[in-house]
Amino acid sequence: MLKSTADFLIRFNSLRAIPCRLLSAATVSMSDQKLHSFRTQETDPLKHNSNHSSQFYTIPEQDKKVLFLHGGLPLSYEVQAKTFNELCVMVREPIIEIFDNLKHINYNKPAVRFVLYGKKGTGKSLSLAHALHYAYREKFLIVHVPWVGNWMRRSKDSSNSEITEGHIDLNIDAAAWLLHFKTQNAVLLQNPNLKISQDIVWTKRETTPKDSSLKELIEHGLNRIRFASRCVTILAQEIKRLSCEGHCKTFVAIDGFNAFFYPNTRVYNEKKEMVSPDKITITEGFLNLTKFDWTNSVIVVTVDEIAIAEVDQTSHYPRYLLGKKGFEHLDPFIPIEVKNFNEKEHHSIMNYYKERKWIQPYPGQDEELYFLSGANPYNLMNLCKSL
Structure with missing residues (x-):
């Protein structure tokens, strides 16, 4: 009898252990599933919608x-993307709102302008980066200024304009931008229809003839840097014309746009006098591109406190x-506020950091960091950065 009872207990315990192991495995599986729910496998921004909100996608x-x-x-x-060995961007509601609008815009009408605004560190620049990826996949001709403040406060050089008296050229910065434009639009610039509409006389011996390609115009600005600023303004005029004629569809994206209207710069003329943004040659080209007087185009800019x-x-x-001047220049526009993280977005970024082994989790961590960062994305990144 004792032997039989012992056998029964052994059998009972062995049977009971099976669902315990299964339960343990299921718990681990559910934990992994929760941890990875912050990612979406949809890497094409053209397909992003509210169903992907608060999830990260990887830019190839x-x-x-x-x-x-x-x-x-x-x-x-x-730097963080380099550390994590991938570039991941969170799909957020403000940019989904812009995507929804882009899909319903009548491009035969005057250009629609969007202004991304929000407090410091809320993610306006990353939202603009997401929009750029959308434009690239949609085969827009991209006109992108990464940060206007770099020109107004940290210009690499300055010289008197050879064309307009009292204006200042930032030729090295202009050449760097032309290279940026050329890289982003390398495929589209092969289009034989993208030609200039007039002869451009640079000097008595240097001329870019009518019907030359946009690529030839850009190459001239890169090879002859003294003309780079003028090249930018001419390129802006030609892009507007080509868009209106239906040869291309243009996406203008400018980060820190309000720096174009802040009177105090760190650009000086030969008399050591401060030059206002409207006296800087390349400003003309980008203000021209952000007007509403053209078609087949969309304009997305950010305004930021740290741009000035x-x-x-x-x-x-x-x-x-x-x-007043900048507001009247953009009016009418569609304002899009980029806010601090909501709880879902905060948990998503925390799960991303945990998956990347960037932080060591402990009980109550998410709630504590949500409070300490004030739900601000940049503050949270600083709290979680390496020592």
Whole structure:
């Protein structure tokens, strides 16, 4: 009898252990599933919608090299992407709203303008990067300025304009931008219809003849840097004409657009006098491209407090940051606010950091960091960065 009872207990315990092991495995599986739910396998931004909200998608390496080789990502995020060995961007509601609008725009009407705004560190530049990827996949001709503040406060050189008296050329910066434009649009620039409409006389001996390709115009600005600023303004005029004639569809994306209207710069003329943005040659080209007087185009800009040098700022809203002149230049536009993380977005970024082994999890960590960061994406990234 004792032997029989012992056999029964052994059998009972062995049978009971089976569902326990299964339960343990199921728990691990559910944990992994929860951890990886922050990712979406949909890497094509043309297919992103509200169902992908708060999830990360990976920008393919080949697209990254085309779009962001010469700038376009915040430096801290670029360093993080290099550390994680992948470029992941969160799909957020503000950019989904823009995508929904782009799919219903009548491109035969005047250009529609979107203004991304929000507090410091909420993710405006990354939202613009997501929009750029959309434009690239949709085969837009991309006109992208990674950060206007670099020209106004950290220009690489300056010289008097040879064409317009009292204006200043930033030729090295202009040449760098032309290379950026050429890289982003390498495929589209092969289109034989993208030609200039007039003879361009640079000097008595240098002329770019009518019907030369846009690529030839760009190459001239790169090879003869003294003409790079003028080349940018001419390129802007030609792009507008080509879009209106239906030869291309243009996507203008400018980060820190309000810097074009902030009077204080660090650009000086030969008399050591500060030059306002409207006296800088390349400003003309990009203000021309952000008007609504052309078709087959869409314009997305950001306004940001850190794009200008003012220390005490009272608002992050477009009317304040653009000033009267800048606001009137863009009006009418569609304002899109980029806010701090909601709880779902916060848990998503925390799960991403955990998956990348960037942080060591502990009980109550998500709630604590949500409170300490104020739900601000940039603050959270700083709290989680390496020592």
